[in-house]
Amino acid sequence: MNLKLKTTALNIAIALLFGNFLHAQTRTEKDLLGEKQIPIDAYYGVQTARALENFQVSGVTTKFYPDYVRAYAMVKLAAARANTDVGRMSKEKLAAIEKACQAVIDGKYHEHFLVDLYQGGAGTSANMNANEVLANIALEMSGHKKGEYHVIEPHDDLNMGQSTNDVYPTTIHVALLLHNDKVVKEAKALSASFHKKGEEFSKLLKMGRTEGQDAVPMTLGQEFHAFGYQLDAAIEGLVKSEAYLYEENMGATAIGTGITASPGYAEKCAAHLAKITGKPMMLSKDLVAATSSMQGFVMYSSALKNLAVTLSKISSDLIFLATGPRTGIFEINLPALQPGSSIMPGKVNPVMPELMNEICYKAIGNDATVTIASQDGLLQLNAYEPVVAVAIMESQGLFFKSMPLFRKQCIDGITANEQVLKHYMERSVGIVTALNPILGYDKTTELAKEALEKDKGILELIREKKLLTEQQIKELMDPVKMTAPTGPTGPAKAKPY
Template structure:
């Protein structure tokens, strides 16, 4: 390998000659060997930073701060970075000190060296175009990084929405398919009253759709940008009109309505938007995990459990017990949900840990948010395609449990009274005799009346007046 020598304020460092990154990226690689996960594995973040750099170049050119030759070269290089052409040139660990400075400088150096090539120069010839002086003109890591994170998170959530919407459709389809399957509902794992399996699955669709709506509602908080804040929100090293101009260009480039923050000092130290999104991801995970718990319980058995539904058999379930098949897909989703819930605590502590004019812990916030969104999207896809779409109902088993249950006596309470209904339920449970026979035998209702009231299907909806 051949090298070129670059230097920064700390001195010289060798940089691989063919690398588009530079000395500050090399230092980050030396310092931060933490997760082994480079930011290149979060392409949305790289794309978002490229958009920010492109918008800044346009704004600086419009305001007369950057000449057209340099500006156009930066814009073309940023466009290429956004396309993914240079993803392998972003090796910095996703977690690092410095509030994201290493990520910002990685981007500055890659864009700068590619722009130098466009201008007809060699990599590292910073006398013609400089990563800090030109690519980072009118900017600071402290406004570039959080703005890029917000944009990337918005894009990533679009992928999550797609998978959650499809999962909702899958549950809705099962709700329709199972609309005529009578079964017993349960509260506290005890027999309650009859319902349909379709009602149960339709409820799963509704609970997930509700969270999709809530996440949509909070995403606009991510479109407020502190670009123009530079170091702490005072706008040092910018000119009047820059904040508005860069947000205008950024909106056009990203197709998002990016608006300047009302107070740039507050916006630079506040990470509340990330806490909101993380909390919503946690809520989605809590409810999705509960649905998976239900699927595992409803399919338990097959001979000694509820066995009301069948999950698709995905793989042999035991190295010792032949023919055992486990609910591996819901189990995997459960674990994803636990991880996302834990990630939310990390985001919460990182947001709380910020001090004075800057929160330096945004890299760990970014890592956890991107991981949560990505894992939830993948888990939703897996749950839909490898589980929900293939679920079948054990109709005879559901009917058998309805017939055996004394929960239907609840329907008689408004007519014969709570005490009488409780007495009949106890006798039926003790003797095994049908509730219908006991009601008629005691003279509480005629057989026709009792049969009408004890019709399980009629119990799945409000009665007519």
């Protein structure tokens, strides 16, 4: 081996050894349970380390939801500014903490928020993970080493005038609000797709159905507009439910009495949090009630459940309308995305509506989890907030991911089977309702009975019996007259969301 190669190999070996040495180095931190060795390059501290040992459950950690991590930084930033306002924190410490919080808000250091979302202790581990990481970021940005807590301390500074019992629920409120903006945006886009299809199919007559039976005529466009309007109502519910998340309990500390918090801190913290988040955050009227109750979570989760029920109903309707192709309703075509069977050649399944149904079932189950966990809180604190947070954020994440897929890979590509729609219209006894004003109830009843007995269409019998001229039949089958008898535009319609 020549000298150049030997030198390169030696350099690599030294680098590897030096890297391993750094990785193996630790710093000593302690808490009430004693000392613990923390990796020297870790931004977390001793309480996070214990949580990493105790709560290896789901593998889904705080960093899995970036807005959740940002919410911690926003809450801690608001608290630091409020504590400075009331004269408790120095401006020098505030400046360091502000830099650390802003870095996390900007998306940095998220990989150090490592606590499993499932945890005992009502969120204490998650709160301390945030305190330790933000303290060490602030230290490093100020020219100090990680763990030099005599300069900036996770408890005394990052948790000043605070408790997990006000930080954790407030952080979850903020995270849910940030997530909700994204869920609503995708829901609006999905609604717009339904309304677009409503316009595209506005001239296509079909039979409406009630209780699975032929009812009266409508247009396929009305059916798809109805899907859109149902979704619009669910969106409105999500938006209105935000009001229950605006109320927060920062300053409540342990149980709502405000012990360890300075006078005026709670009000100033709420004002800062509103400015930082861009949401109208406000201090709860009664901090003891706010700390012990989970009503905000229950109300918002209910709105998510309503979205789930709405989307599931729509998905099931689409699956039914696309049944076939030879032995089902087959009024619409869903985009063919993949082969539907490992044994049946040519089969294509409605995979996207099925996926949406699965998401909806999960969200409905998550709402049940929220309900049970919320009712079982004991006295002044609900220890089960972590599972409530997991359930709601999971539902939000699933909807955020699935709705654009549903829109792009299903709704936008739906086409109508016009000949099938026409065939059903001409054969259905349902159009006799439209003949009542012309032929009378008794006559139309006889026509319906005869059509069923002889397996003939209503229009076929009308032509045989010469009850109407072809011009009258043409006018009768006009989509506007058939589906909007109150006028050319029909009943007043709401504006799409």
